[in-house]
Amino acid sequence: MRGGRAGASLLELAVALVVAGVFTLGVAALLRAAGEATSRIVERSxxxxxxxxxxxxxxxxxxxxxxxxxxxxxxxxxxxxRAFRGVGFVCGSAAELPGGGDAEEWVLLWMGQRAPVPGTDSVLVWASDGAWHLGELTGASLVEGDDGADGGLLQVLCLQGGPLPESAPRVGRFRWEGGPPAEVGRPLVVRTFVxxxxxxxxxxxxxxxxxxxxxxxxxxxxxxxxxxxxxxxxxxxxxxxxxxxxxxxxxxxxxxxx
Incomplete structure (x- = not known):
């Protein structure tokens, strides 16, 4: 009577190695295909x-x-x-405020994509002479419309005591070089751009x-x-x-x- 087998034969081992190799190649091909599909999706995106x-x-x-x-x-x-970043409607000169102020500083009702940046932004100023004038922004400060003293500026010059519009909740003090000369009329609209x-x-x-x-x-x-x-x-x-x-x-x- 023949006893039980002690181990796999050389032929069986070779077959097992071939099967394992085929399986490994199949997995590698699937992974490669998945990677290529992912790359195509990323490229398309x-x-x-x-x-x-x-x-x-x-x-x-x-x-x-x-x-x-x-x-x-x-x-x-x-x-x-000129990449426009904001627009302001001129309410008046700071000199028109109670107590006076700088006649070359203007109070604006302002809205925009970001805060104006003096030294970087330029301005186009529409004046009462019916023309646009180019200038360089040299000073600008913005506060919330109901914030202290500058909130008062908004009420005095821009709203005459009326409600604050939701679309423009900022008041600004602006100063620029260039722009319309004093003799051609006062500024009405200011557009900031870079x-x-x-x-x-x-x-x-x-x-x-x-x-x-x-x-x-x-x-x-x-x-x-x-x-x-x-x-x-x-x-x-x-x-x-x-x-x-x-x-x-x-x-x-x-x-x-x-």
């Missing part, structure tokens, strides 16, 4: 984010200004602009503010061949966006280039 960012940022910025005046195309890949440049360069949609470096606003999915240019006849601009995935999309902003 980055492409969609890039397209949304380019269109939404340019639409918002260009709609706030006049083509050829407040923004202009720097072909083939950029647009320069000079900037948007471009499709070095693989991304980028923003340059003043003399600072170019900051990427999107993943590096912008491909060669992307362009920003005036529409034929100078009517607005068009963007042709080539993506690293091979996709191409276009967008137009209508306007009249003077």
């Amino acid at each position: 980055d492409d969609q984010q890039t397209v949304r960012t380019v269109w939404s940022v340019l639409e918002e910025e260009l709609s706030a200004g006049r083509p050829g005046v407040d923004w202009w195309v720097e072909e083939p890949v950029a647009v320069g602009l 000079r900037g440049r948007y471009s499709l360069e070095d693989g991304a949609f980028r923003y340059l503010r003043g003399q600072a470096g170019r900051q990427p606003l999107t993943p590096e999915r912008v491909g060669d061949g992307s362009r920003i240019e005036w529409l034929p006849g100078g009517r607005g601009l068009q963007v042709e966006l080539h993506l690293e995935s091979g996709g191409v999309t276009g967008w137009r902003h209508q306007g009249v280039h003077p």
Whole structure:
């Protein structure tokens, strides 16, 4: 009578190794396929984010200004602009306050995307002569409309005792160099802006503010061949966006280039 087997034969061991190898290769292939699928999903998401960012940022910025005046195309890949950050309605001079004040400081009812930054922001001032005047912001302070003495400024000059509108809960003291000369009339509206440049360069949609470096606003999915240019006849601009995935999309902003 033959006794029980003491172990696996060489053939059985070889078969087991082959099966294990096939299984390992299958798992590796599945992991590789999953990784490639994940990469494609990430790339597609980055492409969609890039397209949304380019269109939404340019639409918002260009709609706030006049083509050829407040923004202009720097072909083939950029647009320069005055990036408007806020607007204020002039209530009066600080000299008109009870107790007097500086005649070159103006009290504004102000609203905007961020607080004004003297030394960085510029101003466009609409005056009673019916024209815009360019100046540089040299001083600005904002407080809540009901905050102490400056809340009183709002009541005295801006609201004449009326309620504070929810859309503009700030009062500001502004000072600038340039702007309308005293002889042409008093300022009525003040728009604050910073000079900037948007471009499709070095693989991304980028923003340059003043003399600072170019900051990427999107993943590096912008491909060669992307362009920003005036529409034929100078009517607005068009963007042709080539993506690293091979996709191409276009967008137009209508306007009249003077």
